[in-house]
Amino acid sequence: MIKFEDVTKIYPPDTIGLESVSLHIEKGEFVFLVGPSGSGKSTFIRLLIKELEPDRGRIFVGGRDLGSLRRWKIPYLRRNIGCVFQDFKLLPSKTVFDNVLYALQVTGNDSGSSRRKVGEILNLVGLGHKMGNYPDELSGGEQQRVSIARAFVNHPPLLIADEPTGNLDPDTSVGIMQLLYRINKTGTTVIMATHDREMVDRMRQRVIALEQGQVVRDQRRGGYGED
Amino acid sequence: MGKIRFFFGEALRSLWRNYFMTVAAMVTVFLSMFVLGVVLVFVYNINAVLKDVEQKVEITVYLKDSVTSTEVEALQKQILAMPEVKDSQFVSKDEALKRLKEDLKDHPELFEGLAKNPLPASFEISLKDPQQASVVAARFNGKPMVEEVRYGKELAERIFRVTSVIRNISLVFIILLGGVSILLISNTIRLSIYARRREVEIMKLVGATNWFIRWPFIIEGLAVGLVGAVLALIFVTLGTNFVMDRIRGALMFLTVPASAVSVAQLAVILLGVGALIGAVGSGLGLRRFLNV
Numbered sequence: 001m002i003k004f005e006d007v008t009k010i011y012p013p014d015t016i017g018l019e020s021v022s023l024h025i026e027k028g029e030f031v032f033l034v035g036p037s038g039s040g041k042s043t044f045i046r047l048l049i050k051e052l053e054p055d056r057g058r059i060f061v062g063g064r065d066l067g068s069l070r071r072w073k074i075p076y077l078r079r080n081i082g083c084v085f086q087d088f089k090l091l092p093s094k095t096v097f098d099n100v101l102y103a104l105q106v107t108g109n110d111s112g113s114s115r116r117k118v119g120e121i122l123n124l125v126g127l128g129h130k131m132g133n134y135p136d137e138l139s140g141g142e143q144q145r146v147s148i149a150r151a152f153v154n155h156p157p158l159l160i161a162d163e164p165t166g167n168l169d170p171d172t173s174v175g176i177m178q179l180l181y182r183i184n185k186t187g188t189t190v191i192m193a194t195h196d197r198e199m200v201d202r203m204r205q206r207v208i209a210l211e212q213g214q215v216v217r218d219q220r221r222g223g224y225g226e227d
Numbered sequence: 228m229g230k231i232r233f234f235f236g237e238a239l240r241s242l243w244r245n246y247f248m249t250v251a252a253m254v255t256v257f258l259s260m261f262v263l264g265v266v267l268v269f270v271y272n273i274n275a276v277l278k279d280v281e282q283k284v285e286i287t288v289y290l291k292d293s294v295t296s297t298e299v300e301a302l303q304k305q306i307l308a309m310p311e312v313k314d315s316q317f318v319s320k321d322e323a324l325k326r327l328k329e330d331l332k333d334h335p336e337l338f339e340g341l342a343k344n345p346l347p348a349s350f351e352i353s354l355k356d357p358q359q360a361s362v363v364a365a366r367f368n369g370k371p372m373v374e375e376v377r378y379g380k381e382l383a384e385r386i387f388r389v390t391s392v393i394r395n396i397s398l399v400f401i402i403l404l405g406g407v408s409i410l411l412i413s414n415t416i417r418l419s420i421y422a423r424r425r426e427v428e429i430m431k432l433v434g435a436t437n438w439f440i441r442w443p444f445i446i447e448g449l450a451v452g453l454v455g456a457v458l459a460l461i462f463v464t465l466g467t468n469f470v471m472d473r474i475r476g477a478l479m480f481l482t483v484p485a486s487a488v489s490v491a492q493l494a495v496i497l498l499g500v501g502a503l504i505g506a507v508g509s510g511l512g513l514r515r516f517l518n519v
C-alpha cells in the first residue's frame with residue numbers, strides 16, 4: 001500500500017524533516033506514528049499527500065511512484081486519501097452536511113445518491129441531528145467527527161489522521177479512536193500520528209516511532225514507549 | 228450542468244457571506260469605471276467639437292470674370308467627382324455682393340459709389356476629410372478660369388496641430404486610467420481572496436482540482452465587476468446629461484453634438500472592462516494560493 005525507499009526531506013537551510021526513512025505499510029493495517037514534536041510525523045504525512053516533495057528517495061502509494069506523479073494529478077491522488085487534521089480543517093462557510101458533501105462534489109458527484117451517502121455517514125458518526133449546523137456551532141469532538149465523515153465518505157483505501165485527538169479531552173478522544181478503528185475494520189488502511197500515549201498503549205497496533213527524522217522503532221502490537 | 232449550477236451557487240453564497248468584501252470590491256469597480264466613463268464621455272465630446280471645428284476648413288476657388296456658365300457647370304461636375312469632396316457650392320458674383328451687403332448692412336455708404344460688381348464668383352468646397360485641403364486646393368492652381376485658390380492654409384494647419392495634440396493627450400490619459408483601474412480592482416480582489424486562503428487550502432486537501440476551486444471565484448469577480456460597472460454606467464449617463472444641458476445653455480456658440488457617445492457604446496465599454504477585470508482579477512489573484 002505504502003512504501004518509503006530511503007526518503008530524506010530537509011527544510012532549508014538545514015532542518016531535518018525525515019532522514020533515510022524506509023518502511024512498508026500493508027493494505028488494511030492500522031499504524032500509529034509516534035514521537036515528540038518535530039520528530040517528522042507531520043513531514044511523513046505531508047509527503048504522503050504530496051504537499052511536500054522529498055529531497056531524496058522514493059515514495060509509493062498504492063503502487064504509484066509519487067515522484068513521477070504530475071502536478072495536475074495531485075487532486076486525484078488526494079481523493080483516494082482521506083485526511084483528518086488536528087485543527088479539523090472544515091469550511092466555516094458550509095454546514096456540516098455541505099462540508100461532507102463537498103468531498104463528493106469535487107469528484108463530480110452531486111447526485112441524490114451522494115446526498116444519501118452523506119446522510120448515512122453523518123448518522124454513522126452520530127451527527128445525524130446536526131447536519132444543518134455550521135462548524136463553529138459544534139464542539140471540538142463533533143467537528144472532528146465531521147472531518148472524519150468527510151475523509152471517509154469516498155471510502156478511500158487510505159485514511160491519514162494527524163493528531164486527530166490533539167485538541168480533544170480523553171473521553172472524546174476514545175470516541176474518535178473507536179471511529180477510526182471501525183473504519184480500519186472495513187479494510188481501509190489507517191495511519192495515525194499521535195502524542196496520546198495511553199491510547200497507543202491500549203490499542204496494541206503497529207507503532208512506528210520517529211525521532212529527529214529517523215525511524216527508531218517499528219513494532220507490531222507495540223506501545224507508545226520502549227518495552 | 229449540475230456543476231455549473233454548483234459553481235454559481237457557491238459564488239452567490241460566498242458573495243452574500245463575505246458581503247463586506249463584496250461591497251468593497253463593488254465600490255472600487257464602481258469608482259474606477261465611473262472615472263473612466265466620465266473621461267470617455269469628455270474625450271468623445273471634445274473629439275466631436277474638434278471634428279466640428281475641422282469641418283469649418285473649406286476651400287474657396289475664385290473664378291475669373293470671363294468664365295461662362297457652361298464652364299462653371301463643367302467645373303462643378305469635375306469638383307463633385309473628386310473623391311475627397313463632400314459638397315461644392317457655386318457662389319455667383321451677384322450672390323457674393325448680396326452676402327457682402329448683408330454682412331455690412333450697417334454701412335450702406337460703402338456701396339454708394341460702386342459702378343460695377345468687383346467681387347468674383349467662386350466655388351465653396353467642403354471636404355470629407357479636411358486634412359486633405361492642401362492636396363485638393365493644389366489641383367486648381369493654374370487652371371485657366373481660376374483666379375485664386377484659398378483654404379485658410381495657416382489657420383487650417385494650426386487647427387490640425389492643436390486637435391492632434393489634444394487627441395493624443397486624451398488617448399494617453401485613457402490608457403493610464405485603464406491601467407490604474409486594473410491595478411486597483413485586482414488588488415481589492417486579491418485582498419478578499421487572501422482573507423479566504425484557508426478555505427482554498429482545505430479545498431485542495433480534499434482533492435479539488437484548481438479549476439473546481441477557481442470557477443466560483445471567477446463568477447464572483449464577474450458579478451462584482453458587472454454590478455459595479457452597471458452602477459457606474461447609470462451615474463455617468465445621468466451625470467453627463469445633466470452637465471451637457473448646462474454647457475449647452477451656457478455656451479450657445481459651441482455646437483456640441485447631441486450625443487457624441489451613445490449610451491450603448493458606453494455600456495459596451497464599461498460593462499466589458501468591468502466584467503473582464505473582475506473575472507481575470509480574481510482568477511489571477513487566486514493563483515498564489517493554489518500552489519499547495
